[in-house]
Amino acid sequence: MTGPDVHALLDRLLPAEQRRLWVAGEWRDAEGGDTFEVVDPADGQLLARVADGSVTDAVEALDAAVAAQAGWAATPPRERGEILRSAFELIGARADDLALLMSLEMGKAVAEAKGEVSYGNEFFRWFSEEAVRIHGRWMQAPAGGSRLLTIKKPVGPCFFVTPWNFPLAMGTRKIGPAIAAGCTMVVKPAHQTPLTMLALAGLLTEAGLPDGVLNVVPTTRAKEMSEALQGDDRLRKVSFTGSTGVGRTLVRQSADQLQRVSMELGGNAPFVVFEDADVDAAVDGAMVAKMRNMGEACTAANRFLVHSSVAEEFAEKLAARMGALTVGRGQDDGVDVGPLIEEKAVETVSQLVTDAVHDGARLLTGGSVPDGPGFFYPPTVLLGVPADSAINAEEIFGPVAPITTFETEDEAVARANDTEYGLASYVYTRDLSRTIRMAERLEYGMVGINTGLISNPAAPFGGVKASGFGREGGFEGIEEYLETTYVALPV
Numbered sequence: 495m496t497g498p499d500v501h502a503l504l505d506r507l508l509p510a511e512q513r514r515l516w517v518a519g520e521w522r523d524a525e526g527g528d529t530f531e532v533v534d535p536a537d538g539q540l541l542a543r544v545a546d547g548s549v550t551d552a553v554e555a556l557d558a559a560v561a562a563q564a565g566w567a568a569t570p571p572r573e574r575g576e577i578l579r580s581a582f583e584l585i586g587a588r589a590d591d592l593a594l595l596m597s598l599e600m601g602k603a604v605a606e607a608k609g610e611v612s613y614g615n616e617f618f619r620w621f622s623e624e625a626v627r628i629h630g631r632w633m634q635a636p637a638g639g640s641r642l643l644t645i646k647k648p649v650g651p652c653f654f655v656t657p658w659n660f661p662l663a664m665g666t667r668k669i670g671p672a673i674a675a676g677c678t679m680v681v682k683p684a685h686q687t688p689l690t691m692l693a694l695a696g697l698l699t700e701a702g703l704p705d706g707v708l709n710v711v712p713t714t715r716a717k718e719m720s721e722a723l724q725g726d727d728r729l730r731k732v733s734f735t736g737s738t739g740v741g742r743t744l745v746r747q748s749a750d751q752l753q754r755v756s757m758e759l760g761g762n763a764p765f766v767v768f769e770d771a772d773v774d775a776a777v778d779g780a781m782v783a784k785m786r787n788m789g790e791a792c793t794a795a796n797r798f799l800v801h802s803s804v805a806e807e808f809a810e811k812l813a814a815r816m817g818a819l820t821v822g823r824g825q826d827d828g829v830d831v832g833p834l835i836e837e838k839a840v841e842t843v844s845q846l847v848t849d850a851v852h853d854g855a856r857l858l859t860g861g862s863v864p865d866g867p868g869f870f871y872p873p874t875v876l877l878g879v880p881a882d883s884a885i886n887a888e889e890i891f892g893p894v895a896p897i898t899t900f901e902t903e904d905e906a907v908a909r910a911n912d913t914e915y916g917l918a919s920y921v922y923t924r925d926l927s928r929t930i931r932m933a934e935r936l937e938y939g940m941v942g943i944n945t946g947l948i949s950n951p952a953a954p955f956g957g958v959k960a961s962g963f964g965r966e967g968g969f970e971g972i973e974e975y976l977e978t979t980y981v982a983l984p985v
């Protein structure tokens with residue numbers, strides 16, 4: 495697809511009118527008319543200009559959220575749930591367009607983007623059903639006499655900061671439960687991918703969401719904006735998905751006003767294949783766990799720990815499958831693997847691979863940056879990666895599978911846990927007792943047993959250690975947006 499075609503398509507998917515701030519139920523220019531560029535990662539060219547929100551704009555968005563809070567909290571749960579349900583239907587009806595828009599700004603193949611729309615949208619369906627199940631508790635005090643009542647209330651106005659890798663799903667995981675719980679919000683999408691979130695704001699409004707409940711402020715001034723909003727005592731909650739470094743900053747900033755915080759941060763997922771595993775099934779799982787989103791996922795398998803007796807077979811089969819994938823512009827037919835998000839990402843991935851080869855790893859497929867425009871990196875498999883190679887310690891965030899061997903279960907557990915992160919982990923084995931031991935011994939928020947796909951809106955997604963805290967999805971997801979008030983009732 496060429497430049498003019500892309501721009502005509504974009505005008506249909508998200509009119510220029512909507513490439514602005516969404517505050518208090520209206521599309522607005524940023525203060526001073528500032529804009530920033532969104533780049534097409536498939537060719538590095540300008541895709542769109544979007545209003546660049548200032549701190550003043552963000553405070554006005556918070557004003558709108560605060561003004562809407564009481565009315566929204568008082569709106570019946572069924573009504574809140576039905577708005578989410580309508581949004582779910584609208585998103586379903588526009589799924590193809592949303593996927594195309596997301597593919598343009600983020601790079602992923604359209605088929606994969608459709609998968610994200612469907613996955614992300616399920617959070618709206620799940621939380622539309624949870625809105626009506628918010629409940630407290632009534633009990634008799636152990637000594638008799640008084641009654642103890644607990645009631646649940648929305649936390650209050652929230653600030654959401656989302657990353658570029660899943661422009662829709664990382665938003666709906668926060669927006670869905672917040673709407674269900676009766677919270678209002680200001681959302682700051684990643685500057686690389688603001689378009690999908692702006693489209694989502696339009697759809698939620700069409701679904702009947704009242705003005706001021708959701709406000710979206712794209713910006714290139716994330717630091718100043720988070721400092722200002724978190725310094726404001728009207729903001730009650732921050733939920734962030736992104737890197738551990740920024741997460742730490744936001745947790746520190748939450749201290750002054752003692753805001754509630756949820757942190758979905760980086761990962762370094764081990765993918766452990768035991769000698770008794772079904773190797774073909776493990777390769778299928780590895781393709782999903784590694785190649786979903788070109789490896790640009792916090793749940794991406796980052797280190798393959800494979801028993802030495804099956805390592806060659808696993809590596810050769812994985813290299814054959816990864817090497818056969820088609821790399822190209824995400825909107826073109828037949829493409830499996832799109833570009834990475836930016837040039838810097840290609841440099842980082844490339845350096846990690848070069849260092850691993852220097853450390854003694856054997857390259858089975860991929861490994862060199864293609865000529866031409868765009869931020870492409872080929873699917874790459876490395877065998878015999880030393881355990882202490884940098885690629886095993888750092889989040890790759892690209893389509894590279896480094897394979898290291900082990901001999902015993904204890905060694906596999908020790909290596910798998912040898913990281914500051916604790917988000918997703920994967921285990922392939924046919925031994926039932928071992929699956930239980932592994933689930934208990936792995937220091938991770940999520941363990942996939944004989945599967946490479948663990949994310950599910952009905953399950954609590956989240957990590958431990960430097961991967962953060964708080965859970966998104968499941969019954970736990972809505973608790974992040976509720977406060978508990980205890981009422982003592984003597985009788």
Ligand code: NAD
Pocket residue numbers: 655656657658659660664682683684685716717718720721735736737738740741743757758759760761791792889917961
């Ligand atoms: P990033 O932390 O640089 O950016 C994430 C978001 O934070 C963006 O919107 C960015 O503008 C914003 N940001 C940056 N500095 C800020 C500040 N001082 N105050 C407020 N906002 C600020 O990360 P990234 O490169 O966009 O995303 C990749 C990272 O996110 C990876 O480490 C990945 O593991 C992690 N991630 C985690 C999850 C999860 O659920 N745990 C999901 C997706 C991505």
